[in-house]
Amino acid sequence: MHQIEVQSEMRDAHFSDGHEDNSVLIVNDLRDQLTLMEGLLRRAGYNVFTAQDGLEAYNLAKQEHPDLVISDVCMPRVNGLELCRLLRNDNQLRSVPLLLVSAQETDTANIVAGLRAGADDYLEIPFDSTHLVAKVARLLERSRLEANYRDLVEQANDLIFTQDLKGNLTSINAAGLKFLGLGSEEILGESFSTIFGLVGINFNGAGLAVNVNGSETVQEFRYQFIVKRSSGEERWLDFTLSPLRNRLDETVGFRGIARDVTERKQAELALRDSEERYRLLFESTPQPIFVCDAETLRFLTVNEAAVRTYGYTRDEFLGMTIEDITNDDETGLTSPCRHQTKGKKTIYVEISSHPILFDRTNAELSIVNDVTERRLLDEGQQRLHASLEQSALEWRQTFDAIDFPVLIVDLEGTIKRSNEAAEQIGGPQSEQLVGRRVADLGEIQPWKKAGELLERFRDTAFTGPEEARDETTGKTWAITPFLINEFGSISDRAILIAQDITKRTELEDSLRQSKMMSLLGSVVAGVAHEVRNPLFGISSSLDAFEQRFSDRTEYKRYTDVLRSEIDRLTLLMEELLEYGKPFHGQLYSASLNDMINRSIRACLPAAEAAHVTLVNEVSDSLPRIMVDRRRLSRVFINLIQNAIQHSPSKGIVTVEAHIVAEGNQDWIDCAIKDVGSGIQDEDVAKIFEPFFSKRRGGTGLGLAIAQKTMEEHGGKLLARNNPEGGACLIARFPLLLEVNT
Numbered sequence: 001m002h003q004i005e006v007q008s009e010m011r012d013a014h015f016s017d018g019h020e021d022n023s024v025l026i027v028n029d030l031r032d033q034l035t036l037m038e039g040l041l042r043r044a045g046y047n048v049f050t051a052q053d054g055l056e057a058y059n060l061a062k063q064e065h066p067d068l069v070i071s072d073v074c075m076p077r078v079n080g081l082e083l084c085r086l087l088r089n090d091n092q093l094r095s096v097p098l099l100l101v102s103a104q105e106t107d108t109a110n111i112v113a114g115l116r117a118g119a120d121d122y123l124e125i126p127f128d129s130t131h132l133v134a135k136v137a138r139l140l141e142r143s144r145l146e147a148n149y150r151d152l153v154e155q156a157n158d159l160i161f162t163q164d165l166k167g168n169l170t171s172i173n174a175a176g177l178k179f180l181g182l183g184s185e186e187i188l189g190e191s192f193s194t195i196f197g198l199v200g201i202n203f204n205g206a207g208l209a210v211n212v213n214g215s216e217t218v219q220e221f222r223y224q225f226i227v228k229r230s231s232g233e234e235r236w237l238d239f240t241l242s243p244l245r246n247r248l249d250e251t252v253g254f255r256g257i258a259r260d261v262t263e264r265k266q267a268e269l270a271l272r273d274s275e276e277r278y279r280l281l282f283e284s285t286p287q288p289i290f291v292c293d294a295e296t297l298r299f300l301t302v303n304e305a306a307v308r309t310y311g312y313t314r315d316e317f318l319g320m321t322i323e324d325i326t327n328d329d330e331t332g333l334t335s336p337c338r339h340q341t342k343g344k345k346t347i348y349v350e351i352s353s354h355p356i357l358f359d360r361t362n363a364e365l366s367i368v369n370d371v372t373e374r375r376l377l378d379e380g381q382q383r384l385h386a387s388l389e390q391s392a393l394e395w396r397q398t399f400d401a402i403d404f405p406v407l408i409v410d411l412e413g414t415i416k417r418s419n420e421a422a423e424q425i426g427g428p429q430s431e432q433l434v435g436r437r438v439a440d441l442g443e444i445q446p447w448k449k450a451g452e453l454l455e456r457f458r459d460t461a462f463t464g465p466e467e468a469r470d471e472t473t474g475k476t477w478a479i480t481p482f483l484i485n486e487f488g489s490i491s492d493r494a495i496l497i498a499q500d501i502t503k504r505t506e507l508e509d510s511l512r513q514s515k516m517m518s519l520l521g522s523v524v525a526g527v528a529h530e531v532r533n534p535l536f537g538i539s540s541s542l543d544a545f546e547q548r549f550s551d552r553t554e555y556k557r558y559t560d561v562l563r564s565e566i567d568r569l570t571l572l573m574e575e576l577l578e579y580g581k582p583f584h585g586q587l588y589s590a591s592l593n594d595m596i597n598r599s600i601r602a603c604l605p606a607a608e609a610a611h612v613t614l615v616n617e618v619s620d621s622l623p624r625i626m627v628d629r630r631r632l633s634r635v636f637i638n639l640i641q642n643a644i645q646h647s648p649s650k651g652i653v654t655v656e657a658h659i660v661a662e663g664n665q666d667w668i669d670c671a672i673k674d675v676g677s678g679i680q681d682e683d684v685a686k687i688f689e690p691f692f693s694k695r696r697g698g699t700g701l702g703l704a705i706a707q708k709t710m711e712e713h714g715g716k717l718l719a720r721n722n723p724e725g726g727a728c729l730i731a732r733f734p735l736l737l738e739v740n741t
Contacts, residue, residue: 022046022047022067022140023046023047023048023064023065023066023067023068024041024046024048024049024066024068024070024136025048025049025050025051025057025060025061025064025066025069026038026041026048026049026050026051026070026071027050027053027054027056027057027070027071027072027075027080028050028071028072029052029053029072029075030072031052033072033125034050034052037070037101037132038050040132040133041133044133044136046136049064049066053075053077054077054078054079054080054082054083054086057069057071058078058083058086058087061093061096062093065092065093065096066096067096067143068096068097068099068136068143069083069087069097069098069099070098070099070136071083071084071098071099071100071101072100073101073114074102080102080114081113081114081117083098084098084114084117084118084119085117085118087118091188095143095146095147095150097121097139097140097142097143098118098119098120099119099120099123099136099139100114100119100122100123101122101123101124101127102122102125103124112248115246115248116246116248116250120139120142121135121139153173154173156173157175158257158258158259159173159175159176159179159237159257159258159259160172160173160176160255160256160257160258161173161176161192161255161256161258162244162253162254162255162256163254163256164253164254165253165254167191167192167193168189168190168192169189169190169191169192169195170253171188172184172187172188176258178230179229179230179260180195180196180229181229181231182195182230192256196227197227197228219243220241220242220243221241221242222239222240222241223239223241224237224238224239224265235260235262236261236262236265236266237258237260238258238259238260238261239256239257239258240256240257240258241255241256242254242255242256283303283304285303285305287305287367287368288305288306288309288310288367288368288370289302289303289305289306289365289366289367289368290306290322290364290365290366291356291358291363291364291365291366292321292363292364292366293361293362294355294361294362296321297321297322298320298321299318299320299322300318300358300359300363301314301318301358302317306368309341309347309368309370310339310341310342311342311343312341312342316342325339325340325341326338326339326340327339327340336348336349336350336371337351339368346372347370347372348375349368349369349371349372350368350371351366351369352366352369353365353366354366399417400419400420402419402421403421404421404498404499404500405418405421405422405446405497406418406421406495406497406498407419407422407438407450407495407496408484408493408494408495408496409438409454409493409494410492411454411457411458411493411494412437413437413451413454413455414435414436414437414438415433415434415435415437416434416493417434425444437451438450438451438496439455445475445477446468446470446477446479446498448468449468449479450479450481450498453466453496454481457481457494465478465479465480466478466479467479467505473662474502475500475502476500476502476505477498477499477500477501478498478499478501479496480496480497481494481495481497482494482495482497510711531569535566535569535570538562538566542559542562542563545559546559587626587627587628587713588627588628589626590625590626590627590629590632591622591624592622592624592625592668592733593618593620593622595627595629595632595633596616596618596636596655596670597616599640600614600616600655602633603637603640603644606641607653610644610645610649611649611650611651612644612647612649612651612652613650613651613653614644614652614653615653615655616655617654617655617656617657618655618656618657618670619657622658622659622668623659623668623735625713625733625735625736626713626736627713627733628709631709631712632709632713634705634706634709635709635710638703638706639672639729639731640672642672642703643672643673643674643676643729646674646677647674647675647726648675648676651676652674652675653672653673654671654672654673655671656670656671657669657670657671659735660732665734666734667715667733667734667735668732668733668735669730669731669732670730670731670732670733671728671729671731672730672731673722673726673727673728675725675726676727678721678722678726678727679721679727684719687703687719688703688704688706688707688717688719703717703729706731710732710733713734714733715731715732715733715734717729717730717731718732
């Protein structure tokens, strides 16, 4: 916006009589509108000033201080928006409400611009006279309420201020000026942190956004800190900051209230210090300490040593009595006596008790001395030794009996122990596996993923499972690390578990597909009923139209477009019905080579039109497969056409097949390869989803139908890129021995 120079001239200014306490300044370069609004407001009892442009109005406002400004938007020299900014940047006039009126700028964008410039309301011309008077009355009433609010702020004992989005103070009340011992001219425009001597405090880290975009949502913020008042005395202030929003609900600044809470804070700190000293003394004592009700013997509190010794949590203790930890033949706080831990372990203790008053309750403070080791040292050592030997034997047997790989490793990934299942997929014998690093076991899964997981595990202690698929074997593994807890503390070793979840993932994929098919079946039924009949009617009407007006050539380009769109919708309906059609399991033995030859012949016209060569390298000696000829032919035609569409001119689409082994199953892989741009990495996971297509005009159902058909044949449809470039779609069929015997 160009620089505006404020001048002192006041041309054509006009005054009219009215109430002195209700003055309104009307600004409009159109004399008819100016006279009309002046007459309406004068009859309503308002004192009216008038001006014919924004600059004249600004100078008049500085002189007369009106209670309300009504300004047209479009005016010469200084328009309504610029006048609004001048008023809002003037400390004496910034609180004067402003109503913008316009007959030209009435779109939403200009209304928003006016409100952002600081206008309080917007009125479109032409307007109803009562509407204008009502808006003026409402704005003046709100102005009076805001003035009362400012008086309350000035009389408040708390420090109240406002600041802009950059953290600079825009106003402060008398209590704030008195506390700081400064004048308003020394404070306004300075940053809050500088004025209060808080330069070293990181407000952003405490949750206060000092610089905020006006459209962001900012919540109320509260903070307590120490500042020095004008006398040099340090005082605690309880500081609350909340956002100031304009009529567009945008944050335009902040409102702050600071209350002196020095006396309360000092009392709190003193009480906290006293409580902390007694708590540290109580908790740091290495001997268990109880406080029990003198009558009921119910626990009122226990220290950390009691929790460690007896194994109960503090909450569990508070629901018990002293009799719950003593043997049946011993009661109360006798000494010496036998106590029982949560784990049913018997300990011998000596108790020293003293009466105290705890939370206004007569209680007994009991200090417990564990003398179990002194009395049962030899017996305990013997039992412990026998128990450890038995546990070690059971652990070794259990460890080797687990049917999935388990490794015990240190946090550097070095294998300390492995079970038999791990040795079987690890390759080397147990003696060779122990001592090696997991990352050095090669690229096979699950060890490759386990090595990566351990690298992250050292830094984050992440214990969630991660999955990895072995493309060579087709297996999916879930690898999970667990830190070993030794005697209640975390050690530097971890247990690494790898579970074969191939069947589970296949079942989950199958279940998701079944749910989608069920849903799509319902959709297809509805579409078939609601769309095909109207579509047939449209097509028939078009046939009749073409026959009736066959000699009218000017209609042909319209009928051709309609016919093309009807054909496209018909194809979409056929593909939807094909995708939702249930499979009845009618499979017959067929030669894969014959199926490919028929499919290539069907695709030759499309290949010739695209200047693409089709090559069949499928051997006739391959075993026969069980297929539904019609549905499988559609799969091959779809895959070959897809390859043609993504091949460049003079490109080659190759079809080849060979036998592969995956897990315990032999398969026949039929690969359709093109030399196009290939499949984007982010699209591989979505390529078989219904309605996913990046080809203009594509329905996104072709590959989804092909995948569904392959699954109905007990096979799979895989997508990948060729190493030399281009995409490769593989139709994988199970090789059934009984078909070829």
